[in-house]
Amino acid sequence: MIGILFVHSAGSYWSEVHYKGQMPFAIKQATYLIIGIAVAFFIRNKSIIRIPTFWQFLYIISIVLLIGVLIPGIGVVRNGSQSWIPLGFMNFQPAELAKISVLGVLASALANEKKSKKAVYFQSAILLLLPISLIMLQPDFGSAFVLVVAVFFLLFAAGLSIKFFVAIGAVGIIGFVALIVSAPYRLVRIQAFLDPWKDPLGSGFQAIQSLLAIGPAGLFGFGYGNSRQKFLYLPEPQNDFIFSILLEETGFIGGLIIILAFLTFFTTSFMMAAKANTREAQLMIIAFTSLLTVQTFLNMGVVTGLLPVTGVTLPFISYGGSSLVMTWIIIGIIFNLANTSLNEGRR
Template identity: 45%
Template sequence: MVVKVKNKNVDMWLLLAVICLSLLGVLMIYSASYVWAEYKFDDPFKYAKNQLLFFMIGLIVMYIVSKINYNFYFNNANLFLLICVILLILVLIPGIGTIRNGSRSWFGIGSFGIQPSEFTKLALIIFTSKYLSKNLKDIKDIKKGVLPIIVLTLFIFGLVMLQPDFGTGTIIVMSVMGLLFISGVKLSFFMKIGLVGIIGVVGLIIAAPYRVARIISFLNPWSDPLGSGFQIIQSLFAIGPGGLFGFGLGNSRQKHFYLPEPQTDFIFSIISEEFGFLGIIIVATLFLIIFIRGFTIAYKCKDLFSKFLVSGIIFGLAFQTLLNLMVVVGLIPVTGVTLPFLSYGGSSLLITLISMGIILNISRYQK
């Protein structure tokens, strides 16, 4: 499946949007975290410096990845997924995996941490893209064509849920569902899967008291304003007063120990508070450029594997962005999902930039 290069330049609109969002993320992480960072570490630049380091590393890795022919991922898809599954199992072992924010989903390296579930998201997309490109003729046969990838996805979802990390698990499942949808799987299949999924989610919620608390706080955050509803209330307090232009960079009130760890899941609230509706429009525009350019590249791909691979990456990115924004404005319960490019997190930023590097490489091989 080797193809000749027709376009030697990467997609510049995609590249510029990725760099702009990432740099905005570093800036906003500093603005959102300097009060807490100075209190906790006596260094207001602590989180911003860490994120800037990962951005610089990620930028170098993205450049290298953009030079690697995407056939490399086709040839090594099985190996990548196997390594990630092994890491998902190892991270569950006490003494190897470390617990952060209630989830045993990290390998601790000093003050840094590596989250294998982030890398698994990409590895499963690569594997599924290869599987679909080789078995597309069987995709109408649910048992022969679809069931194997569903079983594999549920197995990986189960490993992620043992950490537990419901947000990442949801993104993994939705990314695969997106790929199955564009591959031509019948709509009736998704209706059945959706019904089973709803039953499963209800079961997972009932099985874990903290998830029940999140549902209650979602339905009525004021029922426990100092407990389970605190985070979403403070998020809305940040978004509401922002107005058209916001209070200005660095002038957020909610980051002063009201909104917990605002540099992570709820960084969009701080962006809204400091830059108002204008900031929301800028962020939304940059994300839309990435999504539109991504799907345009997928549409122009010359082979099925690259078409599925780009689509899967963009599906995953879009689902993650949508989940985060819906949490921030109170449309769904808190999931722990970060906002791509903008939220603090080395593993998330690194794997996102690697994913963008893959798409940039594929953009060289368009029709």
């Protein structure tokens, strides 16, 4: 509900200027919320979630969609990335489904203790590299980064050796450098992060406008609906930078309440994982909670200037059908796994 309120506040003027005559963002977001909650309630009691072949099938579907979105005429380009497939009432982002399917199939595979460590390492690398490569071709560095870090949390929880993480970390650093070299705009983003005022009307524009929203807000902000940066200063404020508008209108206290709400949610979810009585349920809950945790604090880090600008939504709050519906699907999966473990424990 907080998300809908601030989507309305942040996106009202932007919608009026750029999407005149179309349905307001808040109404669309409310529709996506209803769909997401309905799907979550539908899957919370479905046993198919606990069948490994389901995750394998979902993984294949996500790979097909990731390939499809790169085909001209199927995928549409927004803000320099070909990441969406138009469905009429909403634009679907295959990367959102890929995050869920990759973590699900990996958690299911890691729960199989009969496999050797070498087989687990190889399978994990293959299952991750293929979708990551397709996501980077869009390009969508934010989604790729969130997925990779969530997989690291999953592998750590699965008990893989420290040597494995050191080796992967070394490869990751080399890959990160290669990505920057292969696309100069990423180096520009790093430079803009270090000194946004060097190019205030170009690469540093979003970071500066975000800080200009947050800085003057003080303890209590300017009040709901009284943001100044939403008047075409901060690009698409209802999306990735909605936390800037929230902080501008509610101040430090409002932002602290939101952070505490997220921390409560994450802590509760990790406690559900700790109480799960099957290894598969435990790993899946950890994986999906880690995904939302990483995405949340990456978004907050970007809008507050702690991290370089990258396109990642704030779960539950940012505008976007794919992001919101997939977030609620994750909630449904977590409840499904937690309730199953609880019921099995009672029996």
